[in-house]
Amino acid sequence: MNGESADSGAVSTADSGAVAIAGWKHVYSGKVRDLYESEDPALNHLILVVASDRVSAFDHVLKPTIPGKGANLTRLTNWWFERLAVPNHLSHEVEIPAEVRNRATIAKKLEMFPIECVVRGYISGSGWKEYQATGEICGVKLPEGLTFGGKLPEPIFTPAYKAPMGEHDENISFNQVVQIIGAENAAALRDLSLQVFKAASALAEKAGLILADTKFEFGVDETGTIILGDEVLTPDSSRYWSKAAWDRGERKESFDKQIVRNWLADNWNQVGEPPVLPAEIVAQTADKYAELAERLTQEIA
Template structure:
């Protein structure tokens, strides 16, 4: 295996590197019998404000992979994991062999609490993605019930865009839109219940779904029929906002188990022009500790 820098993809015997995103690297098998799967490697890279930063967050890829697999074991919904071939030794612990899905171009965001970009939208017009909300909500407050606030997955290099449910229907059809909304809300409810056992609040998260052509043909998209299947990473610090329930009860609403430490430091030390500065060692360490703490709390305190 070739030497790996902190932010580089690795060479893996028997697999061809086909794409690198901000955080994940994708590989296709050189075996003609395995063209229906893809190897998804979670790197230690960290991004903020649309930039990949230096240095990487030690252990981040393993934390994301372990937590995603932990959730898949506990969610009663089809997922993209494949057992057709083992994860290569070069990336063991931080990679997944996944079924290739026909992905829906929709990020299925669910919010149980009001924060982040949802808070900005609510302040501006009293709604989020067309969902009208009661007056008088406060930052970090619990919503009357979880809401589905989707986003359009823009082509590579462009920004994702918050959209209404009606726009989801236009993109993927009424039946698929209804199914994604129901699945997203159901999974969010189940995940919230599990998080509560670890003293955590799941404030918001995003899911991505696609069609598995090898599954029962219960849905169709882009001419592909199969089963609607949960893909990508699930309920990790990179895709979700978790809070400590004890801290929330004390009125603390901004200290989440994710890379918010990185965002806060950048906001104070960079004007978002040119190349971002190198992250200080203490910021990297604090962020790594947050990822590790979330994984430990969930996987050791929840049966």
């Protein structure tokens, strides 16, 4: 996609719930975000990125939405961008439209790399499954005897290739990244990802949180500079744990939509359309997003 990255999996305009915004034309809806371009030709280098309250799991957009989710994702993304010492895609040339002020950003269009820059400081999720099968994650050999949720000796870069629309992203090795985007760009993305992850981990720790893993997306601007884009360090792109719970040996309770995934796994065989989420699952998920945003933005100066 030429321009700002969006979550994969297009959603029809009717299903997305994208709102009409004066001066902006709706051009795309992913699973959880809506993109708009300015109707002013002088601003065609910008994109309006609106975080919706939609929630997805197992490649399906679910119903109902999660109240406050879009606002909390945007709040966290902006908060992190202010604290990370790398160039980012945010633009302040024009004001965010009032219709979406609390859940949108205006960004510079970038030529995005087709790489999801995943960094893991702890072993869980798909990385845990791969480690159990091979002793490696994305070609990175790891020590024997690691346990689920355990801290890795050092954070590792475990990239994925962003597959074409409708296909699944694929975990790849660093050598494959080199083949796709070249050695110089591959090294830059790896080094920047590890740099940001380590800085973010230190900040999260101040709020009593563990940043277990996350994914970044980068692009280049018109000058060829590598820019951090997309959302960053949100519960949709990252796995956060309570440090106190982790110290007690609890490894599975995270500040994201894992509640939704767990409920679906217990109540749906992934055939046909997914069931409607119960009110209590929606409320618990909304609380997790809100709690994470509050803990990070309020407890860290």
